[in-house]
Amino acid sequence: MASNQPYLTFHDGRRIPQLGLGTWKLTGEATVPAIKAAVETGYRAIDTAYIYGNETEVGQGIAQCGVPREELFITTKLWNNRHHREDAKQALQESLDRLQLDYVDLFMIHWPVPQENHYLDAWEALIQLRDDGRAKSIGVCNFQLEHLQQLLDKTGVLPVVNQIELHPYLQQTALCAYHDDHGILTQAWSPLGQGQILQDPVILEIAHQTQVSPAQVVLRWHMQKGHIAIPKSAHPERIRENFNIWNLLLDDGAMQRIAGLDSETGRIGPDPDRFHVMKG
Template identity: 70%
Template sequence: MSNNQPYITFHDGRRAPQLGQGTWQLTGEAVIPALQAAVEAGYRSIDTAASYENEAEVGRAIAQCGIPREALFVATKVWNDRHGHDSTKSAFQESLDRLGLDYVDLYLIHWPVPRGKRYLDTWEALIQLRDEGRARSIGVCNFQTGHLQRLLDSTGVLPVVNQIELHPYFQQAELRAYHADHGILTEAWSPLGRTQVLQDPVILELAHQLRATPAQVVLRWHIQMEHMVIPKSSNPARIQENFNLWNLHLDEAAMARIAALDRADGRIGPDPEKFPA
């Protein structure tokens, strides 16, 4: 196990591990051994969501992992059909109950759902949950600059993090620049581009040169870009491999080569302005 993983500080003063274990598409009994392997590898950050339908299993894994609750960073999310102040607060309590926890370290709005025009009410509920201490920090996922600006203009409170699709084929430079200007941390979901990026000739060449795996190269790129990042795997060997990044370094030339992989059509997941349709 490595103990030299970096932590990153939110604008609210709280800290989070920069590298976390994602749980999207992990279901049933597969959740517990995957998270046990992650904890043994050194992960202390776990990302889940109500829509993943695995919060109960994540909670069981947390209870069984042998790591004190205060040493873990746990994030979950409110789903699109629970937007609105009262509905969000009920959904949050349901998530806590499934997780078997008294609080989460980070609570996130999963998608803005702009057509519903209720994400501002949802955000106000998150602010209240933060003030009550049940959600230590609050953030969003998949918000665009206009959505973020509306939160600021309406409440004066910005999320500590925006979790967005981000990988070498889809780098979202304009949105990341807004984050940087406003003290919002960027967190990458689908950080490996659902493995498509791992077959890219540039990534394969860098991996060969550095005696690393393609996934390690891409994850190290995220770390050096100062993104939070949450790769997902159920394979214990791959979970350990993904965590072994701390002696790897990409020089300026390597970083520039990866930057050049950005594509106008690189999005893999849904468009936040249209999802759900």
């Protein structure tokens, strides 16, 4: 299948596919077949991280997928215990070695860990890694508005993207507005709410009306909102289903109904202001 999906443009001029394959909890023998199935389906973006423990297998999948490296968009992330400047640089080289790549398209700080307050050091290291070409673009994950503002105030350099928990139950309207105002793209992890949203009556009704799956409804909502999404699956049929959303269009009524699902208690993952896991 040809890769017919849209791309979004970073403020540094580079582009990212709007829909990618997430690999959190994708480990062992399942990793390579999932990547090969995704690339065959049309995905060109693969998202991994040191802490996922699968960079070696992701690299094997990239090597075996049959698509030239320059057509793929590969992301990995810096873990919380490597925020010191020289340590961050070494961490990327270790990730590149596991991936068997000369560069990644996007290198990200995985969590701000504000209690340690070293994310600014890590960001300065990422700027240097971008300048020397080992990371083509640099971004962050799970940064709150005040963390992003600190990067801007201290370095003048904003991330091209902030990858955050984002799904219909947690729409993060204020943070997304800050992104829009500052040219930062919004990327959703757990875009399907770890499956919880797929049983919501509103999503089920829209899926029935449009004759698609609940996952396709939610992923199409992300696309129409301008988000980047990285759903994870190890199953080829679901990988294909998640990608088959380009002929679907949600009308204004459906979009408004999904907007009404936002909740103050919608967060499923950790709170970025408190998350403080250091061991890798």
